[in-house]
Amino acid sequence: xxxxxxxxxxxxxxxxxxxxxxxxxxxxxxxxxxxxxxxxxxxxxxxxxxxxxxxxxxxxxxxxxxxxxxxxxxxxxxxxxxxxxxxxxxxxxxxxxxxxxxxxxxxxxx
Amino acid sequence: xxxxxxxxxxxxxxxxxxxxxxxxxxxxxxxxxxxxxxxxxxxxxxxxxxxxxxxxxxxxxxxxxxxxxxxxxxxxxxxxxxxxxxxxxxxxxxxxxxxxxxxxxxxxxxxx
Numbered sequence: 685x686x687x688x689x690x691x692x693x694x695x696x697x698x699x700x701x702x703x704x705x706x707x708x709x710x711x712x713x714x715x716x717x718x719x720x721x722x723x724x725x726x727x728x729x730x731x732x733x734x735x736x737x738x739x740x741x742x743x744x745x746x747x748x749x750x751x752x753x754x755x756x757x758x759x760x761x762x763x764x765x766x767x768x769x770x771x772x773x774x775x776x777x778x779x780x781x782x783x784x785x786x787x788x789x790x791x792x793x794x
Numbered sequence: 795x796x797x798x799x800x801x802x803x804x805x806x807x808x809x810x811x812x813x814x815x816x817x818x819x820x821x822x823x824x825x826x827x828x829x830x831x832x833x834x835x836x837x838x839x840x841x842x843x844x845x846x847x848x849x850x851x852x853x854x855x856x857x858x859x860x861x862x863x864x865x866x867x868x869x870x871x872x873x874x875x876x877x878x879x880x881x882x883x884x885x886x887x888x889x890x891x892x893x894x895x896x897x898x899x900x901x902x903x904x905x906x
Binding site: 715718720726727728729730733780781784785786787 | 798827837839842884886888890891894896897898899
């Protein structure tokens with residue numbers, strides 16, 4: 685069973701709109717969560733991490749973590765065409781490898 | 795700047811041939827990882843290593859071997875390449891716990 689599930693598989697939003705990506709994990713040992721972003725033709729890059737319950741904001745990006753429900757979300761406000769990419773949710777427990785979801789393909793239309 | 799460098803960037807191999815993909819990191823990370831990425835499957839872990847001389851099987855190790863001769867270098871070896879191994883391969887480095895991975899730019903492999 686996939687340890688990290690992402691939804692939706694793909695998402696299209698207009699430029700300037702809000703994009704919301706979701707992630708649920710099945711392992712209650714997970715303590716650390718990340719969002720990675722991969723532009724076409726490149727390797728994934730860590731976008732932001734969140735380790736505590738609640739919101740974490742970095743510019744236009746806000747991550748939200750609810751450890752009780754093992755749910756993580758990423759919200760991108762004022763979406764730009766340059767935000768178009770494949771977004772991975774990832775999670776790990778102490779001293780263990782990171783597990784990745786299958787990704788959400790985001791398209792921001794001008 | 796710390797980085798993960800993969801070579802080659804593109805490779806065409808014949809079925810049954812031997813392929814070696816190389817990865818070098820300057821992050822001084824203990825752990826290194828090899829993933830393949832196919833449409834609809836996300837990132838799948840093939841092999842990983844906790845340090846020089848160690849290799850561990852990931853989720854899809856069949857048909858692949860790995861070698862970690864030094865802290866900096868980690869190779870993925872396809873002894874008998876098959877068309878089903880056509881994919882994009884990513885190397886990453888990291889440490890355990892609460893640190894993220896650094897990925898290379900990928901190697902696009904076509905087996906004909």
